Amino acid sequence: MTHQDHQDPYRLGTPQAAPADGDGPGxxxxxxLLRTLLWTVVVLSAVANMALSFAxxxxxxxxxxxxxxxxxxxxxxxxxLRGRR
Incomplete structure (x- = not known):
């Protein structure tokens, strides 16, 4: 591989290929998404339980x-626990 074959990711210019939607580091x-949803359910249901107790x-x-x-x-x-395996 020569120096000209290597593309510097920090070089200003036209990109070689754009990543597809849903790909990439971001x-x-x-x-x-599921973990965030589950944490939201845990917090909301715990707050609802506390509010029901006070009411x-x-x-x-x-x-x-x-x-x-x-x-x-x-x-x-x-x-x-499954993610640790």
């Missing part, structure tokens, strides 16, 4: 929001 993967709501509402929190948190744990 792309967000499905796993990242004196019925027990089934507490159980439902607690169950959602536990399922989302459990899914995060399982994904983290």
């Amino acid at each position: 792309a967000v993967s499905r796993g990242d 004196g709501a019925a027990a089934p509402l507490h159980l439902a929001s607690g169950l959602v929190t536990v399922l989302a948190a459990g899914t995060l744990v399982v994904r983290a």
